[in-house]
Amino acid sequence: MSDTSQNAFDPPPAATGHLPSYVAPFRSPRGLATALTVLFGLTVGVDLLAVASDAHVWRLTDEMAGGGFVEDADLTRADALQVVGGVLQVTLLVATAVVFIIWFHRVRRNADFFALDSCEMKSGWAIGAWFVPIGNLWLPRKVAGEVWDASIDWESEARRPSHTPMNVWWALFVATWLVGRAASSAYEDAVSAAELKQAVERMMVSDALDAVAAVFALLFVRKLTRMQLDKATARQEQIPPQPRP
Template structure:
């Protein structure tokens, strides 16, 4: 049962209060707590479970991976047909097969866009909930206001680093604590890998798409198709790393909520 006063930590007293609200916990040794955290009982927000949203994000990311695989297959098919045509100077070029291959590539791209948009919406909702929970855990560890957990994604150019700053604050506040108030450092590698590959994927996809749109000669189209295949591969890897990031951060936050905040 949660504390009847703050509603965020497990109750330990007969009247349903946690150790912090009841004032029964011992203060941790000096220097073990991060400087200036806001007590959970004084926070404006209430904890809400991110587990359901995390599961939805993971499922949608799996769909993104599936569409990436479809796009890769379609792209390799187009590149194979075009490469063969260039090799024999288009003497045995099958126009109907080329049209089917191009049509499949367009359909695969449409599936990709739809999956990415749906995933982005749910991911941002999950990200906002994680940020609000982090405000409860430790508002002082957050570099930006909660509203930026949504707005940062829509700021041109700056959206390549602002969400990472916010994610770093969430990660720090969600680090699990021991019952004596000491901190257990959680490696940020899952977050850094996901963010680095995702940014690379976004930038490279824009470059590859522009090259494909500008291509006119058969060899130029063939080379641009190869770039798109590489872009789809990067997107697939980014989605896999995103699943790992979402699951890891959610697990950290759930663990932090279970432990509660040590007395100050």
């Protein structure tokens, strides 16, 4: 199916019998998906740098735990690198989260364009689900699953697109969040060199996991965006030409 360069499609007329009198027009998520591609790419790069920084700190703490001597200057530099890496990660996290939620809300609204009653979770949940304590561990995945199913073009797809990209992304997202919280808590509570070494090991795992999660989040965004663009194009081609007044 050829790609579409339009940013929005009006819904088919109500006379077709497929849609009610008003449905919000389709709005292309491509620009937001492109921005997320850049942000997730930067996230992967910063996470890998953080892993390298963690590995350096681990070597220093391993030396200290073994009774070796480490220069204060080396510890200061390592600590500075950790701070810089942390600031970059938080900055990217906030920027990516904002753009991702905007994209997520848009693809949820587009699901109504394809089939108004296909989603149990209303479009507001595409934003609100992320801020529900405990519930944010599964509610966004429920919204994503409904949007995914509504975005399938059953007439052109030879088989149902696998939920694997979405499921792997969500599993990694939750795992990264849980491991990251445990690693941060262990790092803050570490007193001895041995405890610091164990905390840094957890941080390495957390940063590496975050990089992998970013890759799969990107795959999910690109796949769902492509599904919606293809289905919108097919829908537009099926609309019969309207007589001029």
